[in-house]
Amino acid sequence: MKKVAFYTLGCKVNTYDTEALAEIFEKEGYTIVNFHEKADVYVINTCTVTNLGDRKSRQMIRKAKKINTDAIIVVAGCYAQTAPEELIKIPEVNLVIGNKDRKNIVGLVEKILERKKDKINAVSNIMKEADFEELSVHEMKGKTRAFIKIQEGCNQFCSYCIIPYARGPIRSRKPESVLKEVKKLAESDYNEVVLTGIHVASYGKDLGQGSLLQLMQEIHKIEEIQRIRLSSLEPRLLTEDFLKSLSELDKFCPHFHISLQSGSDRILKAMKRKYTTAEYKQYVKNVRKYFPLASITTDIMVGFPGEGEEEFQETYHFAKEIAFSKIHVFKYSSRKGTPAAKYPNQVKGEIKEERSKKLIALAEKMEREYYKQFIGTTKKILFEQEVPSRNGYYEGLTDNYIRVFAKSSEDIKGQIKFILLQKIWKDHVEGKLI
Incomplete structure (x- = not known):
């Protein structure tokens, strides 16, 4: 029996995609083994949000080949989608497959195993993709919370972000497909489902029917599911109407990951984010009106091109004012193919490092402050x-x-x-x- 191993980099969507790919291989008779064990096939599901993600992906390709020099090495995911020509030239790589047509993965691997081909570049133009690619998961191995992918792609085109080019335009999964998967996971004793996607707030817009709220209301009716959680959200989704309806769902977990990126209006505009700090503050106020003890977490980028000390201080004080319960701080990484890569006034690495440390220290302090109110409860x-x-x-x-x-x-x-x-x-x- 042939063996396959997986390594996943990046986001929760990638984690879901890997689980789905593993099920495809299992259906074809493969045994799933740990990545550090000897396998016939290694699949590296890549991330390309930062240069670090690209580098780590290449490291894992080399590592897999060292474990078994005769193995087939498959590179999938976002790095594969955006740089297939670069990856197929790596001597260890046999197959490059991006973020579509993944149902064909085993057939392509078999072609290489049968020595019909040594290398296959199976990446096609994702920008023309209009339909959600159904990759279902019936079990999240080793997990007690089930991640369910409900949406793919992004139409925001922030100036620093490569993801719209890696994932393509927004595509929503049909509600009946989502509900079918939730019911199967509920039967497997999962208590919590986490609805995830590249831009979850856009769910349903391309279908011309249904919305994220309506989907959650239907999931709420499934008796065995005790918790419903949302992954990262676009701030503009958080209107009073949306939150009032959400507050009526007692299975909803009051945790809102609301991406900020910067607390400077000038930098937000350069990033091509679609809100101001004043608007963001109002969305947070809406959340706290209906969920007073909610955890509000965020992403903040330091060192975006043109970010001076003044703009950083604006971000620092804005984060303090909002009182986040957790912040994912990351340093700007120039991505080829994005507008920001060509912006003047790129920030030096040591300045990014210094600002990152300051913001992380503030984040840790705010996290403890948030925790304090629950001690004794x-x-x-x-x-x-x-x-x-x-x-x-x-x-x-x-x-x-x-x-x-x-x-x-x-x-x-x-x-x-x-x-x-x-x-x-x-x-x-x-x-x-x-």
Whole structure:
């Protein structure tokens, strides 16, 4: 029996895509093994958001070939979609397949295994793609929360971002397909579903029917599902009407990841973001009106071309004013093919590093402040796994995305338990099983 191994870089959408590809291989009789084991086929599902993602992808290609010099190396995902000619020239690579036509992956691999071809570049123009590619997942291996891809592509074209070119235009998955998958996952004892996509807020716009809210309302009716969570959101989605309706769904997890990128209006405009800081502040106010204790997390980029000390300080103070519960801070990475790569006043690496450290320190302080208000309260936790470094401890998430450790004499993975939150650690809260 042939063996296949996978390595995933990047976002939750990539994680979902890898799970779907694994199921395709399994249906064709392949055995899934750990990436560090000897396999006949290695699939590296790549990310190209930053130069680091590209570099890491190339490292994993070389690593796979070292594990088994006779293996077929497949490069899939966003880096594959945007730079197929570059990747197919790498000696170790046999197959490059992007973000479409992935149902053909096993057939293409078989062609190479049968020595009909040594190398295949199967990447086609994704910018003309109009339909959502159905890649279903019936089990998220090793996971207690099920990620469900409901949408593909992005039409925003922010000046720094390569993703619209890697994922193509927006395509929504039909509601009946989403609901069918949720029901199957519910039957497999998943308590929580996380709705994910490249630009989730645009769900339904291309279908001419349905909306993200309507989809969530239908999922809410599925009895076995106890929690519904959303991945990253576009700020403009968060109108009063949307949030009022959302607040009526008691299974909804009050965690909003609202991408900011910069707290400077001048930089937001240069980034081609579609809101101002004043508008963003109003969207956050809307959230807190209907979800007073919600976790509000974000992404902030430092060192965008033209960001001076004044613009950085605006970002720093704006983040402080909003009081985020968590910030993913990342440094601007120039991506060939994006407008920002040609902008003047590129920021030096050491300045990006310094600004990143300052913002991370602020983020850690705000995270602790957010946690403080829950100490001494009891919360429901969905436990995901045993803590590797602490015997008898399990970790999981509250509905509002606080990571909690608690000791248990029995295996509570996959279960929802009441926990008294007692003590704040660096990146989590410790609690006691009630």
